[in-house]
Amino acid sequence: MASDVPASLPNSSGPPRSRPNPTSEFSELAHRIQSSGLMHRRYTYYWAKLLAVPIAFGFAITVFVLVGDTWWQLLVAAGLAVLFTQTAFLGHDAAHRQIFRSGRWNDWTSLVIGDLFVGMSYGWWQHKHTRHHANPNKVDSDPDIELPVISFTPEQAAKRRNPVTEWAVAHQGAFFFPILLLEGVSLHASSVRRVFSREHIDRRWVEIFFLLVRLGGYLTLVFLVLSPGIAFAFLGVQLGLFGLYMGVAFAPNHKGMPLVPRDAKLDFLRRQVLMSRNVRGSRFLDVALGGLNYQIEHHLFPSMPRPHLRRAAPIIAAYCRERGVTYTQTGLFESYGIVLRYINRVGLGQSDPFACPLVAQRSSF
Template sequence: MKSLSPTGELQHSEPSVPVPDYAELKKRVKRAGLLARQPRYYMWSMILTIGATLASFLILFLVHNIWWQLINAVFLAVVFAQVGYLGHDAGHRQPFSTTWKNELAGLICGNLLLGMSNAWWVDKHNQHHSHPNQLDMDPDLNIPGICFNLQEARQKQGLGRWVMLHQIWLFFPMLMLVALDLKRASILFLSSEWKSARYPLLESLLVLAHWVLFLTLLVYNLGFGAAILFFLVNQAVLGFILGSAFAPNHKGMPVLAKESQLGFLQRQVLTSRNIKAGPLTDFWYGGLNYQIEHHLFPSMPRNNLRAAQQIVKQFCQEHAIPYAETSVAGSYCAIVKALSEVSSEVRYERAEA
């Protein structure tokens, strides 16, 4: 198996052990019935989530205290995060066996409820799944202002360089911009590459409907100033939740060279990190805390991932494949350490020059 250096760079050496058979692992998982669709689970999840969204909108009409409305903004951000996770699962065809039902769920969750293009997200996310943490291949490595790769950090100039040198302090505040950045990128996609979407007109109309209805609802019930405050709090909390769910999965894990020839199973496991399971983490991460299992079986319904974890763990132990699992705090310590190492190395090189 190819080895990875302490800095996370791939060592190009011939495999020293046989490559494990992914088909064997999949056979074990399939035998356990964990790849079967779970429409009832997802229907109830969607009903409860949409119900919570409507409850938050009802509070906008009934409550006229700004402080309670700011609490409502936080509540709605938590609900919107769950909407996003359902849209993510629909993009992977987890809920239903029928394609159009998954696409409809994605359009409702992504475009209408979040104001983000479902087609853009699915395309970007599929690229990530095909080449996780692989240079020039994984779009999720291109984080504005944040650098986990030393080669990229050395090329930063001006404001970007200053942000990179102070990224361990800026990382958590910048998570609050994640939701707005996702929506910005998806709107740019619809305005410039909308014909590459399967339903370009429908996607555009649903995103437009989200922004018109959501902002009108806020201004009508809260007034202009309070509406802006509500929106900023809501989007900042939503960004932090989504960012805190995305970042631990791969950040601080090995970064593979573009020409890496690692097999599918090794590539998915070695570049992914799990967060220890529990009711709170399962809810907060929307099942993404089982990142290794999710990457190995993207179409596996979320509620089957915990059972699959035991099978995958045992398989990795049998084949001596490192399986990364840590606590929430441990994942952030690893992320901060990786960011610090990159910034410190660039500072050292500049001092030596």
Template sequence: MATQAKEQNLLRPRQLQYVLLALGLCTLLALTIITFILIGDSWWQTVTAVCSALLLVHFAFLVHDGAHFQIFRTPAHNEFFAVVTAALIVGASYSWWQHKHSAHHRNPNHITLDPDAKLPVIHTKPHATGIMSWRPIRFFSTHQGVLLFALMPLEGISIYAASWKHLLRSGTVKYRALQITLIAINHSVVAFLMIWVLSPAVAGTILGIHLGLFGFYLGMVFALNHKGMPLITDTRKGDYLLRQVLVSRNIQSNALLACLMGGLNNQIEHHLFPTAPRFTLRKLAVLVKQHCLRIGVPYAQVSLTESYRRVYQYVNRVGIGQSNDYICPLGTFQHSPQVIQTTASKADPT
């Protein structure tokens, strides 16, 4: 499979395509800023708040791709591009995110080693007593999947707070001075434009819409691909393909949805070939799916709405102590595709 991907030239960086994409996003961002200034102190600024939030998410996708060395041929150029784009345009710390994201890729959906596997749920037991046995709390604990989606608008604030905390902590932080300087410029320019153009009431509302939509958009994309898939507890190194494919889920997508998701709709291929540019993931998916079917490994691909349903159901089940339903005993079937098929189907209930 990897040999076929190389032969079809699907793994090399796509510098020209990414440069054109970056120039297009920068042009749209400049037009949004100009429109913001021309509109002035008006509630029509809600439109620019929506546009700026959507654009920042797509710049964040560029940061993600740079972190995976998908843009330029040398790691140093990719990293510097990601650092500058994250700090100057998105206003967040690349080094904070990169540390967290690398841990996720090393151990995807590992119950303790993957930071993205942690969920903001209230855990209750089937036979809870005291306040946890009250009917309203019991009802909430079995329907708290809505909590995950309700908290997503706060993700933007969380990212900025975590970025500053990371950069101001003691210890070695790569590109610390550069990141602090560029993030400070970003935040200062935003604050200046808000004070110069808008009244306090409009500024507060616009900022809230921007941050809320930015966090919600990011959360709705990144929540889809692993939550509700099997969880790994085995700490031994095993089959790379199994550890990546079993815990990942693709979203059935057309070209528009793939664009809106920054290519992360093909999460299985992204995890198997993290340096593959987003522009080649759809072609890679054909090879990966054929290979998985040939060796008997399940290849999870569902619709967008079905994926959200499974995420919601998963959070509910974890909240009432049924997370063990998703445990994937990887160590017992590292070389047995037939057992994988059975276990994975049980671990991703429908």
């Protein structure tokens, strides 16, 4: 169970076996989870977090103003990067209907947290993240493996390979974490681009207003309090660390896990489990990664409240063992090593070493 490389499903040697009913398999797991009470709301937990957000932001702004025009502001910038990321995790929970029973309450919570406090468009993120949850690691379907600067399939690497970039593509793993320093700017830019585009987005004018207040007000405050040199350094540190923190929280979840061919059809249980990776660790890691270290549980039950994921993990791991479904779990730094080795292998032009085991054996059922 606790392997760092996805193992194949049991081979097809031996006597013929009947094909399991994939719908009933997930239904049985869902019944176990429901019976355990792990889908119940955690209102006290989430209300405490929701009330803490404006208090924390008020405190951060007060510290920022009091510190004034000094280079000590770089420490404040690092603190803000952590605050923005932790707040984004809370918005992620609301977007997955983890906080309230009412979809409308969850939507507005996500809008306020995402757009007004973090500066990320909820509508843009929802569209992108919904596609990812529907088809994790599926070629041409999952937007999280279609990045402009990193290749996750040999086909992507071949398209970007030319005499100028050949070395960079072959060693793209070395650039993965440095590139994440630009992710903060990319998230804000993608959000603004989406709300001003012609693509459909619910509550467009609300998002435009919130983003203008958040991004415009933030920049105005920074340049009012700080001199230009310190202000640009402050923004560089804050945006860089925000992007890095977001990246290292999301990178271990699926990168380097099996890729699903564009024409493959998998049942829900295997589609979510085989393409996801958990990161083992303490409760401190649970907080630091916003519960994303329980990626398998989150993908199977997206609306499960974050504090219940740790309790659900052993139930789901045991169920996967019963069904012969590989449940992958690694340490945090192990997961980064897997990601970097995988990206480099793709950059060198090798075929995907993490081909989906279920796809490879579909014909044996």
